[in-house]
Amino acid sequence: MRIYQESFTKMQEIVNDYTAQTTDFEIEQRVAEIIAKVRENGDEALKTYEEKFDHVKLAEFAVPKEKMVKALAEISPELKQALLLAKKNIISYHKRELEYGFIDTDVPGITRGQKVTPLQRVGLYVPGGTAAYPSTILMSALPAKIAGVSQIVMVTPPQKEGIAAPVLAAAQLAGVDTIYQVGGAQAIAALAYGTQSIQAVNKIVGPGNIYVATAKKQVFGQVAIDMVAGPSEIGILADNSAQPAQIAADLLSQAEHDKRARAILITDELDFAQKVDQEVEKQVKLLPRREIAAASIAERSFIAVMDSIPEMFALMNSVAPEHLEVQLKDPMQYLSLIQNAGSVFLGKYASEPLGDYVAGPNHILPTGGTAKFSSPLGVYDFVKKTSFIQFSQDALAQDLAAITTLARAEGLEAHARAVESRFKN
Amino acid sequence: MRIYQESFTKMQEIVNDYTAQTTDFEIEQRVAEIIAKVRENGDEALKTYEEKFDHVKLAEFAVPKEKMVKALAEISPELKQALLLAKKNIISYHKRELEYGFIDTDVPGITRGQKVTPLQRVGLYVPGGTAAYPSTILMSALPAKIAGVSQIVMVTPPQKEGIAAPVLAAAQLAGVDTIYQVGGAQAIAALAYGTQSIQAVNKIVGPGNIYVATAKKQVFGQVAIDMVAGPSEIGILADNSAQPAQIAADLLSQAEHDKRARAILITDELDFAQKVDQEVEKQVKLLPRREIAAASIAERSFIAVMDSIPEMFALMNSVAPEHLEVQLKDPMQYLSLIQNAGSVFLGKYASEPLGDYVAGPNHILPTGGTAKFSSPLGVYDFVKKTSFIQFSQDALAQDLAAITTLARAEGLEAHARAVESRFKN
Incomplete structure (x- = not known):
């Protein structure tokens, strides 16, 4: 890994270079055409695009409900049990996010209040192939369910061999009402504007490739969207009280997601930085997804050695990482120094994948520096507020x-x- | 006004026709160019655009702080008192929107929580000329202040005669830190990416014309934005217990904003509909802004006569109006029937302009049907959440x-x- 030993100001410049966004007009234009065609020709357009992009000829989009129920019996008992544990903990955490509005009658003759109402229909985008994570289905559908959304639909690209049983099972466990086999920008257009067989929703959530992200941005305003998700990131703050092998393993757990994923360690000792680097080099070779992880480590990741713990936190706030591990002694004391992060993992045993799966907090998190202004997906994403007065x-x-x-x-x-x-x- | 007496299904189609959105690619392209130039040339580009679009040559953008302080002494005592009353009530209402996060230690060995953090820097867009409303400055800056935002900046197009004293006074009262004289898409670009003299912010809020709205949409992701605001709207649910002259006056209070504003009355009696219509015709002629109001009434507004009160509410939920007046007897009983509305005004004395100015709830509200998934601007717009775990x-x-x-x-x-x-x- 690249190891920097630079001034704070210089490091901030380096960090800012990593986060600046650009627009690709060619993709914008292609996505706009797809959306226009779906608005014009509805189901017909969806079928044409699915044949073209996913090479699948569809008679209809909806997956029969029986298939979802059957999938629950098809997956291994271990997987089912793991999904049930995740579900239980996601529910108990997210229930604390429920909002109830208020009523204010402090002044005689005046009633002022705020009413919280769930969205009526929500659409979840789930990527196809190996990126169709059952855990992500729980993370997006359950908060909507807790919020009180009446109809939760899911779209996912059709697969030649049919949608995988773990995906169907997770959707069934999470309370998804209908799954439609349609993906890409055309699926986003269908959810935003509706077609003959897919009813328009009020909000679209979930990650996708650049076409999906661009389409979400273009339909924003017609419907709500969660955020424009980028590659995964982990930021780790550690000193030499941490074990280099564990830090390296955690860095690699995000690096294996995507060649463009970012793994950043900020520490206060060069010696520790070098030990972690050696461990990364050693462990990466042993991974099934070593090609992806190695590219992420070489091109998008770095270690920065800073002068003090406050400086380590200040620099990490500029990064605003999706996941932040604090591998320092008595980590809870540093909570007030954390300004920008999606989800924080405190101490040795809060390894990032714990949060990805079963701890309960959401794993759909702001990426690319957007933790400066965005929150994890939550129950609050599936409600809206209405103020009222009577005088x-x-x-x-x-x-x-x-x-x-x-x-x-x-x-x-x-x-x-x-x-x-x-x-x- | 056009009076419809149609089936519920037919009326829903009519309503949906009013809300569908479209993209103007020519404007998209021009705005993208402006943003690219500001990113490339910073202050230089801002000055060039201000000379071109607002015909003002600027030496520097920031308004001296003394001018803001002085403006407070320049406005009339009545206006100052009115602004102070509005400020007091906006603060007392919005303080109830504060969130505090939570910590969950129900399971031994496990700590799970959520931390609420204010955004660091926020930018308010304030339109120029007659659309620079002092009340809107209070409505956008005060919730940010309550949330704990450390730096609140405001951008507004330069005026040949300088920025009006009421605008400067409202900004001073609301705690705006700096005002920059720059408007349009170039102002949005400066707030999103920063220039030599304007530091980038984390979120941009406030209404603007189509260029401002398009620019906000394009920088979404680099920064957060509040919403893409459209023309103002009022929906009124009334039966013949209401006074036609008051209903007409309330419809016109929104119609005077913009030729594209919408005023919609849904009632259950044709006779009452006709009486309101006559009052509208009579009152509109007496308004200073009669040309604007008449255009809005003729082209964008209507009265619908439905069969029952539940049907009236159901249709209004399809409209999802920015402002909703319930001018029915014992109006609080209907709160549960309201699914989609930005702000609700219950009963005879809750005339919409009361909410625009002094009642306390926010007047920056979702328009164009977006109340189906969006909330009034609030303290929650200026904070973000971070989850944390320790195991x-x-x-x-x-x-x-x-x-x-x-x-x-x-x-x-x-x-x-x-x-x-x-x-x-």
């Missing part, structure tokens, strides 16, 4: 002068007259 | 089999090995 005539009279003054200062005479009409005849 | 070795041991089973089922061997490394040596 007595006396209460309105108290505010009358202020309202008409502001309305007229803004040149909005009809606003002033609407309120004044309550005091006529 | 004991025993607790991790309990979950080991489930983690490695899931990791290997998903083909992610390095994930399994990272957790297993905690039980070696």
Whole structure:
């Protein structure tokens, strides 16, 4: 791995270079065409694109419900048990995210409140092939279910051999109502605008390739979207109280996802940095996905050696990593130093994959520096708020002068007259 | 106004026609060019665009802080008092939106939690000229302030005669740190990517014209944005217990905003519909902004006569209006029937402009049907969440089999090995 020993300012520049975004207009244009065609020709367009891109000829999109139920019996008992444990913990964690609104009657004659309402229909995008992770289905569908969403649909590219049993089983366990075999930008268009056989949803969530991400961005506004997800990342803050072999293993657990994944260690000792580097070199060779992991380590990852623990945290806040491990002694004390991170793993035993699977917090997290302003997927993503007020005539009279003054200062005479009409005849 | 007496299904089709979105590729392309130029040339590009679009030659962008302070003394005492009342009520309402995260220690050896962190820097867009509403500055800056944002900057197009005193005064009252005189897509680009004199922010909020809206959509992902705002809307549910003159006045209070604004009345009696229509015709002629209001009423507004109160609510849920007035007897009873609306005004005295100015709930609201999945601007828009976990070795041991089973089922061997490394040596 590249090991940097630079000033804080220099390191910040290096970090910022990693996060700047660009737009690919050729892809934008192709995606826009696909969306337009789906809006125009509905199911017909979906079938044409599926034949072209996924080489599958479909008679219909929906997977029969019996197949989902059957899949639960087909998977191994160990896998079923693991999915059930994950489900249990995801539910117990996410229930704490429920919001209940409020009502404020502090002032006589005035009621002010906020009502929380679940979205009606939500669409989950699940990538095809080896990237169709059963765990991700639990992570996206269960928060929607807890929020009270009435209809949860899932789209996923059709597979020649049919959709894998673990995927169907996870969808069944998570309460997905219908699975449609359609993927790519065309699936996003169908979810946003609806076709003859797929009803439009209010929000689309879940990761996908560049076409899916671009399509999500283009339909944003017509429907809500979760975020535009990029490659996975791990940031680790560790000093020499940590074991190099464990740190290396954790770095590699994200590097194996994608050649563009990022694994970053920030530490305060060059010697420790070198030990971790040696372990990474040793362990990466033994991995089934070594080609991917090695590319991520060589091209997208680095170790930075800083002067102090506060500086380590400050630099990591500039990275704003999707996953952040704090492998320092008594790690809970540092929580206040963490400004930007999707999910934090404190101490030796909170290895990142624990959070990917069974701990309970969501594993759909902000990437590419977006943890500066985005949150993990949560129950709050599947509700929206509505404010409400009720005033007595006396209460309105108290505010009358202020309202008409502001309305007229803004040149909005009809606003002033609407309120004044309550005091006529 | 157009009065419809159609079936529920037919009315739903009519409503859906009003809400479908389209993309204008010419504008997309021009905005993309502006953003690229600002990223490349920074301040230089901003100055060139301001000269071209706003015909103002700028030496520097920032408004001196003294000007903001001075403006507070320049506005009338009535306006200052009105702004102070609005500020007080906005703060007392929005404080209830504060979130505090949680910590869950139900299972021995396991700590799971969620930390709520304010965004660091936020940018407010304020349109120029007559659309620079002081009230909107309070509505966007105060929730950010309550959330704990450390730096709140505002951008607004330069004006030949300088920025109006009420705008500067509102910014000062709301705690805006710096105002930059720059508008349009170039202002959004500067906030998203930063220039020599404007530091990049984490989120951009506030309404603007089509160029501003398009630019916000294009920089989404680099920064967070609030929503892509469209023209204002009011939906009113009323029966003949309401006074036609008041209903008409409320419809016109939104119609005067914009020729593309929408005013919709849904009622259950044709006779009442006709009376409101007559009042609208009468009152619109007397308004200073009658040309705008008349266009909105003629082209974008309508009255629908339905068979029952539940049907009235069901149709209004399809509209998903920005503002919803319930002018029915004992209106609080209907709260559960409201699925989609930005802000709700219950009963005779909750005329919509009351909410625009002093009631306290936010007036930056989802438009164009986006209330199906979006919320009013709130304190929650200026914070983000980070989950965290800490596990004991025993607790991790309990979950080991489930983690490695899931990791290997998903083909992610390095994930399994990272957790297993905690039980070696």
